[in-house]
Amino acid sequence: MNISRFFGSTNREALRQVRMALGPDALIVSNRRINGGVEILASDATSVPVATEEPAGISSFSGAPSPAPGGQRPPSALPRMPQAGLEPEPGPGPVPESEVDVMDAIGAMRGALETRIDELVWGNQLRRAPQAVSLFQTLLGYGFSTALLRAMLKRLPEQLTAKAALQWARNELVTHLPVLSGEDKLWTPGLALALVGPTGVGKTTTIAKLAARCLKRVGPDGLVLLTTDTYRIGAHEQLKIYGQIMRVPVHVVQDVVELRKAMQGIRPDQTILIDNVGISQRDRYIAEQASMLAGAGRQVSRLLVLNASSHGDTLDEVARTYSNDGGTPLRGCIISKVDEASQLGAALDTAIRYRLPIHYISTGQKVPENLAFPSAMELVDQALVHNQLSRALYAPTEADFAALMSLAKPPADNARSADVESRRKRLLPGLLSMAIEPGSSMSMEDLDAACAYIDEATAPVEAYSLWRSYTASKPDTVTLAGHIEHGLRIAQGVAAENSYKHLLALHDQVTIKSSSGSRGSLRASLLYAEDGMPLTSPVQQLSLADGWQSSCGDSTQQAPTTAVALLRQIQWLGEHSQALPIVHLFEGGTQALWRNVSSLDVSWLTQCPGATRVEFDSCATTVGALAKTLSFRPVATPAYSAAITEVASRPAGDVVLWVASETVEVVARQQDSLLLQVVCVRIVNRADGSTIKTLYGLSNMFASTASSDTLAAWLVMRAEAKAGMRYVARAWQLLEQRHDAESLPKKAMLAVQLGMAASQYKQDPGAALARKVGGTVTGKPGLPSLTAMPAMLKLFALKEMVAV
Template sequence: MSVAKFVAANGREAMRQVREAMGPDAVVLSNRTVEGGVEIVAMRDTDLGSVSATAQVYVPPAPVVEPAAIGDLRGELQSMRAMIERQLAGISPAAGAAHGVAASDPLRESLFEWLVGAGFSGQLARTLLARLPLGYDRPAAMTWIRTELASKVPVLGDEDSLFAQGGVLALIGPTGVGKTTTTAKLAARFVLRHGADKLALLTTDSFRIGAHEQLRIYGDILGVPVHAVKDAADLRFALAAMKDKHLVIIDTVGMSQRDRSLSEQIAMLAGVPAPVQRVLLLNGASHGDTLNEVVHAYRHDAAPESGGIDGCIISKLDEATHLGSVLDVVIRHRLPVFYASTGQRVPEHLELANSTALVERAFLTPRRGSVFADADAARRRQAATDDVVQSKGGADDVLRSLTDSADALGQCVAEINSAGLGFDLARSLWQQRGAGAPALRAMAQQVREAVCRDANRLCDQYVLALATMLQVNVPGRRAPQPMQHTLWLADRDGTPLAATVTATGRAGQPIGEADAEAANLRAAMSAARKVVNLLEAVPSAATLARWQQAGERWVANARKTARVISAGAAWKLDALADTLTFHAVDEATVGERDAVRWLASADVRVPESPVRGKGAPEGGIGACLVVARLVDRATGELLDTRYLLCDPVLAQDAAQVARWAPWTNTADARLRTLRHAADHFAQDAEAGHAAGAALAALQLGLSVLRLEHAPTATAPAFLARLAGRTARQGAPVAGTVLNEGMGRMLALLDVLENYPGRGAAAPAAGINPNADAMGVLQ
């Protein structure tokens, strides 16, 4: 058997030697980096047959439960990535020379762009990446970088230490950076802690129209005296007159870092007999070079003998697109950060600086892409474009995506599982969807047990049922068939608990297996909590009788013109409501307005037939009328009125009934999302396995509804990208889009967990054939 080892300066040269010695069809057995270059072990393809004849058949290991499987997958992809790096090491050696990040190290290359994209300088990025420990994958490297940056950002830590020493606090900085507003915010924070009698405010800003007036208004609100000074003598006189104050805050005139008068202002503060803390305001939305120049000017250039800065406040964080720039300057100059300003409101939009939070904000700030790209990054991209060999094709993109894809996918799966959305159960059902009838019954039992656990965990007294009829295309039938879709909600906050789809037919027809399972789930739900049916209209007497026999309750919306019987007379609901006494029960939000919910209730009868005139017919259905009014807290304006009829037993829970009612507003959208999930996930079911696919599809749809109800930090946007959609910042992602993204994630998990090299050593040569599937994650 001819097996040989080849060592060369790079992978391309080693492969050339292999082809010359063993022909173009040689089989590469190993590929690794050694001292002096790259080592490849290869054999002739003609000898492969003898090896194959004596090799043992591989038996795959038992499946691993997620998300541990994603961790294994990430490790395997990293091995593949390392192998491809070695192969491509010699293709473009000059691409990264100019910026100090190895072109053959895509991880550091992508981290460099990530840092520069957040606003950090190329110099700081290179310094960090040079110290990055070996063996880290991308998430671990990002965590390490965040921790390192946070440790380098000095912060105040304790507000009491700033206020306790008292004396004079001067806010300095360029024009328009927010000194006056910040002065008011600091004053408000001090007054809340120590009282207004221990504080005074001064302003040296005689240039800006209305500057003194603006600060005086704030002072009047806080009960703090405000004085304006013109020069150094005036300042010394004012401070002498305020020597009984514990703290004096000075709002200085804004000056450009290039203004020749800046040195005079610094000297004026230096000439004060009392100790002065100089706090520089830095605009978080400014370019890094501008900020660097500002710090130099105020600390050194203006008046070297009397300069100095004790700390800084970062302003305009709400306007910043590259917050890394100001953090870079803070780290570079070792400048303590006292506060961070996030808006104009006094004093709410001033936060005590937290280094970890600032670093996180720098990377989480949404950016739409910049036409003013960092020059260093632009040069790197141009060098990579010019130097790359055309035959390389898409290998570099695959190389970049390997670890990132597994990381993003693993993060999404872990985030969804930790949020308690039921995805782990849904995925298990999806994997078993082709099993036979006994396995299907076991799957249904799993669902019932999970539903009971969730009901006991998330419900106080009741479980709510929302139902509607939707037309469903059924194989073998020309016309769509009406199917009853039921969604079960927790009474505490409306979390979706379970979903069922049942056929509706004439009485006496044989019940299907799906209908039987739905009945079993309803029975299990009833055993865990009392069932309350939420309805858009009062149902028939027969339906109410059936529910009453089963121990279930009901709540129905009603129009204000509907008639009920009260005290022997027929009343329209709005007229009857005007005779009732209302009580404030809780607070609510209507749009963006704060409101108070007022409630009234009365025992009534709902007539079984329409009432004409004022006569009150005998009989009818006993009910409780609940009238809920939402009133604007500030203006007293009536924002909304809702009329509800419910089971008399629920009269004692009228306030809770009023909170449930708005959930019916989203019922149609939720149930249509559920219908879409049933169609989307079950469309690939093989013949004979429709029941298992339908059960799995409902559980996946339920996971999507839970994600809609309580969105996690990143999963909705990730699933939207998988579905080929762009999620707008802060906007909810539609349920149908989440269904499509979930379907692609399931397919991607199946592909990644079953690629040919899984469980074995990474292949020595070539690119994973599933790489294109992974590329969709980018």
């Protein structure tokens, strides 16, 4: 590599000399201040072998390796020279090559040294934060590169549980993933946009989708299509067909002369979309294509199309080659074939490292439907969703990591851990002052365990995240729709990870009071795992004196009936959660409602009164009367055993369920009979055999899809969840009203999620120690039901204070 030395009185002056001598693509070897000014060592980009380059853009990620003292970097991680504000200016010329030969050796030595230091820093981080090993392996399985993960995980806080560490990593990825802030940023008047990339990535189809979007903004008269693809058979004919359908002109050009001529005939206010021939990243014609677009006589923005189904190393090579092809800088990227990819991590990784804002993602072949404009949160959530059908053949397993880590176990570095523990001990007396009862005892280990519970259980994790967004001093930048989609993806990920056959959507409502004191109601759909663990709430309906509004976007002056509101919830979930195997649980209803719900082709279970009329053996009867004739049997292990500590206000271990079921009919004039399964559940005192409570249910599910034991457990879970709705009302009362955009529906969403978290906090057998801490900080040992919500909020505040 030929290195030249430049000297200037200021950094700006030295950089101008570099640009004048070596051009805008010069590579900076070092930048340091010496007596009298600034010294810069730089090299021509063409003199650096491509094989030795580090993937571009790593330093852009927060936590990436920073320059060594003196501002120098190893040659393997040379940064691009800044572009802004550099104008040619006379100055001293470059030093002859013979005078910088020694600097080559020094640079190589420094590069090796800094690489070694980087390795030591990474190894030290693994010793301080062992959870980084598990997180590293997990994210590798999602397709992210080792380069990005090492840069990111060096900043991983200590004392995080596995789930908390994954949540931290998710937030880091969301923060650093470059996305277009809004479509209006792209579709400016007079835009000339070209898609570039290798063959077969879907550029022509994507151009058609973009054209359809643009057409809605500017109309047929404001759009022109160009193609330079004259190599593939039928390529330009395909684009012409799209143009005929949309009634927009299509021009075919073969070289820069034809491109300039075509550009001259297009009005300055018209939008131009250019489809280019696909060129392999290893083809020498890439530079010619870049030169042709640069010489079009009009500013052409380029978007790189990345195939999400490609291997990460291939995507890296594509991005590196097209970023350094000598043309105008890439404006960003479009990720194609997302529907064909088993993992999205590699594509997002490439966008982060090369600083390529993601404009759109293509999710199929349909034009124009399969083109989405996602947020960073949506993309990261999609990348971190567990694919049950895929196997990470190209990522190390836990056993692989365990074997590798066992080869060398360095001595533990407890210095930083001791500092953290010392800080916590200093904070503990102040934290304990919140306890009302004198003499309350709580160790820091207890507090750690309580905070760890918040990081482990899904409902508290999501409630804590929403609470932080809602109570932050700045407005929440995530839209209500964004939060809803995130909740659905979380539920989908939990279902896939645990191989659940069903998820339960519990539909219920609770009475609340508005800020003016008038009464209203808050209706919600609560997603639960089939074993009784609460997850998220994607749908809320808020009815107050001044009107009714739903998180789904509907609003009316008068609230709909309970039946209509329920149908809207079920329909919305059916449209937005096709991948989730949902069973809908609700209370009561009429025969007409049951028929309407069944017509939606969904599974459902309703808790009904004993007086509900049905037909059995062609005889009219009631559910309660029929139950007296059925044979009951005990349920050995209810599905909720690991999720509920109390049933009917008694310890779950002190009761036993007895269940009976039978097929019945619901008959109406001029309508076909509706076959349903009636389920009767007796909650029996294990000590004396007395019946504590009897529950009745009707369902369109039969033994082939869910056993009577399962339906019986779900009925009990629904009854307990209904009792837990009082936590929602309590949360609504405790939350202050904000005046940001969408603050009222966001408050409703947070109140419901807090209610789910408090219900789990009160019921979960694994939350015993966390309940003890909550009882301490509220001064209510045993944590009575009414105290669960304030205790949960205080735990959130404690978690913030000790930065766990």
